[in-house]
Amino acid sequence: MIKKMSLIMIALLLVVLSACSGSGSSSSEKKKTIVMGTSADYPPFESVDTTNGNKIVGFDVDLAKYIANKLGYNLKIQNQDFNGLIAALNSKKVDFVMAGMVDTPEREKQVDFSHTYYNEYQVVLAKKGAKINTVQDLKGKKVGVQLGSTQEALAVKLNKTIPMKIQRWDKLNEMVEAMNAGKLDAIITIQSVAYGYISKSKDLHQFNALVNGKTEADPISAAFPKGSKLTAQFNKEIAKAKKSGKLDQLVTKWIKNQ
Known part of the structure; x- marks a missing residue:
């Protein structure tokens, strides 16, 4: 009889422990x-x-x-x-x-x-030896922009007065690689992104992408x-x-x- 009661108590204890364990894990699982x-x-x-x-x-x-x-x-x-x-x-x-x-x-x-x-500003990223120091220098150049970005819209706007060869890419890092390989002359991007690449390469520099004398701002x-x-x-x-x-x-x- 004592042995039977012990087995019942053990079984009940396992049920309680199982229930406690289940309730403890459900709180994290409930997080959407x-x-x-x-x-x-x-x-x-x-x-x-x-x-x-x-x-x-x-x-x-x-x-x-x-x-x-x-x-x-x-x-x-x-x-x-x-x-x-x-x-x-x-x-x-x-x-x-x-x-x-x-x-x-x-x-x-x-x-x-x-x-x-965060507020950002549009800039042009180019190689130092390319003699591209102002937006006017983009005339006739191969300029990379990210597809669907505000930089693409800016390039189209600039193209009305400064004819350039706009090239649309999916990824910015691939544009930088293309520019380093001489397949692009410049890239229009935002200031902090350009600075990140400049900090890793002394061959690059950036300048403000001015439109009618004003810097284009980007509210992110x-x-x-x-x-x-x-x-x-x-x-x-x-x-x-x-x-x-x-x-x-x-x-x-x-x-x-x-």
Whole structure:
């Protein structure tokens, strides 16, 4: 009888332990996963760290992880060509996009944007020996731009008064390689991205891409499908990150300390 009672007690104990174990693991499993679309060829905003298991790292990545954690989400990152990111949003393949993307009137027709979290400026990246020091020097030159970017729109605008040979590429790093190989004369990009490449190569330099004497500014934001509840959630956390100094910390880490 005693042996039978012992077996019953052991069985009950195993049931209790199993229930406790199940409840402990369910809390993390209940966290919803949100998918961030990006194009990891745009350092310091996002790039592939080939020395660390090909992880995607950068300013946008750290900010997205910080916000997702604050909102109680798990974060998954999907890497693809920049030109297909808005289509990925609208087909619900990703929940939001952070890819150094600029809030423009044309894009606002297709997606919703968060508040601006960083302001950038358009520049021209060229080799020092190429004698390309102003936008006027781009006349007749082979100029690379990323497909679907604001730099592509800027090149088209400049082309009206400074005829150039615009070449559209999917990835920025491939454009830099092409320029180093003499297949491109210059690249239109943004200041911090250009500086990242210049810091690794003494043969490159940059200058402001002036249009009618003015520097073109780029307000960088996160993009969401129309009507997404994530837009308001991200806006609250971006505002908090600005107030707490967290955003400045990430700017210093990824952009100012290149």
